């Protein structure tokens with residue numbers, strides 16, 4: 119049986135809401151976007167949610183509003199998608215790449231502190247809630263979290279939560295809710311936990327930051343098109359306060375987003391149950407390491423189920439992927455680290471000691487299918503394929 123890496127579930131109100139938008143005659147950013155923003159803000163408990171056409175746009179706007187510009191040095195973990203880093207360069211800043219925790223793939227307060235102590239010039243930090251697991255943002259006086267460390271030094275924080283909706287930080291606050299002066303960026307790309315095809319959202323509690331991002335999202339114009347359309351008189355009048363971008367979300371996309379948002383918790387529950395089933399079924403395979411059990415005080419969004427090969431098994435990761443794919447099962451790799459990409463290896467500020475944890479992660483990781491509509495038969499096919507591929511790869515593998 120073939121199992122894709124991801125399959126969309128759009129069996130809720132998507133078609134109904136889309137029809138309403140098409141029949142309304144208003145396709146660009148309007149009432150549906152406002153509804154989507156309100157509903158999203160309420161779901162994470164943020165004061166402002168600003169809808170945009172990608173998480174990349176959200177990250178760009180958030181960094182711009184945080185003051186990243188020529189000469190800024192911005193800390194980005196190596197294990198992420200290139201979008202996290204590229205927005206820094208759009209603004210003329212320099213990316214400083216740091217290593218990640220060997221077991222979670224996340225930026226930790228410990229790694230952050232080391233980097234900040236060695237590089238006091240860092241002015242902004244971009245934690246990535248990789249795979250849907252929230253980084254340790256909040257701590258105590260004795261054991262500070264990422265936000266505590268940054269705030270103590272006046273460093274701004276832009277969270278990359280492309281994978282992390284819906285999720286909660288340790289202590290139970292939703293990712294995207296106010297945890298200090300941070301902005302938090304979400305992705306609604308086609309295979310994310312909820313989707314609008316392409317789309318994103320940025321949340322903040324800071325009124326001035328929200329205002330800046332709202333304006334920069336649409337050319338730096340001081341009024342939205344919807345605002346001008348719905349106001350009687352002076353509809354043509356507007357001012358331009360900066361050279362902004364064209365990052366607004368359409369009502370078409372927001373209609374899909376509203377329907378997906380209604381089912382976000384249901385989707386998360388289904389993915390979390392699949393993760394438990396994977397643990398039971400694959401947990402006994404010695405050559406594999408499953409994702410560490412997440413602290414119970416926070417919620418993992420389970421966007422990705424990344425397994426890793428025990429290096430001692432001698433299994434070649436690419437061969438294992440091939441053997442799984444040969445049986446019709448889709449897989450992926452998250453991620454080839456930034457420091458191994460041609461562009462970032464030339465332009466980013468790199469650690470002379472290298473990135474042993476991100477390298478080890480990359481060389482041994484693969485992601486298995488994890489989507490809410492996976493049937494028991496499909497689950498069975500994935501597990502059987504993984505089991506037999508491991509056996510085949512162990513045959514003749516150079517053991518350590």
Ligand SMILES: Cc1ncc(COP(=O)(O)O)c(C=O)c1O
Pocket residue numbers: 171172173174175198199201202246278280281304305306307317318
């Ligand atoms: C960690 C991370 N950050 C940012 C992005 C960019 O998201 P988008 O495609 O919505 O721009 C992605 C997309 O895959 C991602 O995985």
